[in-house]
Every structure is written in structure tokens, then in C-alpha cells.
Amino acid sequence: MLVISRKAGESIIIGDDIEVVIIEAQNGKVKIGVKADNSIRILRKEIIDEVTKTNIQASEKLGSISIDTIGSLISKEAKE
Amino acid sequence: MEKAYPEKIVFKKDIYGFKDIKKYSLSKASENDNNPFKILKAEDESVSFILLDPTVIDKSYNPIINDKIARLLGTRTAEDLAALCIVVIPNDIKRMTINLRSPIIINVSNGYAIQTILEDERYSIRHKILDC
Numbered sequence: 001m002l003v004i005s006r007k008a009g010e011s012i013i014i015g016d017d018i019e020v021v022i023i024e025a026q027n028g029k030v031k032i033g034v035k036a037d038n039s040i041r042i043l044r045k046e047i048i049d050e051v052t053k054t055n056i057q058a059s060e061k062l063g064s065i066s067i068d069t070i071g072s073l074i075s076k077e078a079k080e
Numbered sequence: 081m082e083k084a085y086p087e088k089i090v091f092k093k094d095i096y097g098f099k100d101i102k103k104y105s106l107s108k109a110s111e112n113d114n115n116p117f118k119i120l121k122a123e124d125e126s127v128s129f130i131l132l133d134p135t136v137i138d139k140s141y142n143p144i145i146n147d148k149i150a151r152l153l154g155t156r157t158a159e160d161l162a163a164l165c166i167v168v169i170p171n172d173i174k175r176m177t178i179n180l181r182s183p184i185i186i187n188v189s190n191g192y193a194i195q196t197i198l199e200d201e202r203y204s205i206r207h208k209i210l211d212c
Binding site for chain 2: 038039041042043047048050051052053054055056057058059062063065067068069070071072073074
């Protein structure tokens with residue numbers, strides 16, 4: 001991993017088109033700005049971890065409840 | 081009107097947490113036409129998910145899908161794309177949730193799909209389905 005020291009107001013360039021700006025660094029917290037094309041998706045890493053965890057939970061087998069029971073709860077809700 | 085979904089789904093990128101499983105089948109979860117759930121099952125049957133059209137829960141649901149994803153799924157028109165979201169059903173079904181933050185986007189004309197993560201923080205990974 002490349003490690004670079006930067007001060008507030010300084011930035012680094014990734015590739016040709018992505019600029020990462022250090023806006024503020026205080027009390028163990030860094031505020032970062034990213035300038036990049038709209039097609040570049042920028043996410044907090046925890047979000048990806050949480051989606052993965054949720055997917056794994058979703059893939060677990062249903063308990064004793066049937067999909068028809070659950071379906072009837074939803075169609076009732078949707079009508080209300 | 082409900083979109084007609086293809087039966088065979090091919091993921092252009094892995095579903096998060098399920099490496100190298102690309103081919104799935106999509107079907108209704110129940111014979112009962114009022115049941116809105118769908119089942120996404122891996123072709124090798126190693127895993128399955130319960131999916132729900134998010135507009136059943138949130139009529140205003142309208143995720144922004146960028147051109148890059150549309151291109152990856154082999155289309156340029158939004159009309160080809162449909163979103164289905166993964167549902168988590170715990171033993172206490174009152175606590176079931178839907179992942180509105182990372183919908184599965186399907187090109188209904190060719191069956192290509194991807195699970196994307198929206199930047200829009202209004203949408204929750206664990207949105208409660210029932211208000212009780």
C-alpha cells in the first residue's frame with residue numbers, strides 16, 4: 001500500500017481524473033473531498049460490508065414460516 | 081403494470097458475498113398471484129434469495145442508475161431495466177426487512193443483472209417492511 005502524508009488543503013491525484021483533497025484533519029478525523037466523474041461510484045467501505053452481511057442473512061433458509069403466509073401480510077399492507 | 085421478468089438471469093458482477101455464482105433462475109415464490117415475492121435461485125442450487133419489487137413497499141422508489149451500469153447490462157434505455165430488492169426474513173417475521181440501498185437491476189430484455197449499491201443515503205439496507 002502506498003502511504004503519503006498530506007496536509008489540509010493538499011491533494012493527491014489517482015489516475016488522470018480522480019482528485020482526493022484533504023479538506024480538514026482534526027481530532028483523529030479526516031474530512032476528504034473527491035473530485036471524479038459521476039460514473040465513478042464512491043462509497044464508505046462499511047456499506048459494502050453491511051450489504052454483504054445482509055445478503056448472507058437473506059440467503060439463509062426460511063424457518064417454519066411459509067412464503068404464502070408472508071405474502072398475505074404484504075398484500076394486506078399494500079392495500080392499506 | 082408489472083414487468084415481465086426473464087426466467088434466466090446472468091449476473092455481470094457477483095452478488096456481494098457470493099463469489100463466482102453468476103447464473104440464476106427467477107420465478108414467482110408462490111402459485112398465489114397475490115403473492116408479490118420472487119425467488120432468485122442459483123443454477124447450481126447452492127443459494128437462493130427472496131426478492132420483492134421495491135415499489136410494493138415504496139411507490140416513489142426511483143433509484144438513479146448510471147450509464148455505466150446500463151451499458152454493462154447491454155442497454156441504453158431505462159425502459160429495459162427493472163429493480164428487485166433482496167428481502168431478509170428472520171424468524172420473527174414482523175422484523176423482516178428489504179434492502180432498498182442495493183437493488184438488483186435486471187435488463188428484462190436479455191436477463192443480464194447486477195447488484196448495485198446506491199450512493200443515495202435515503203435508501204436503507206434494512207428498511208422495515210411491516211409498520212408494526
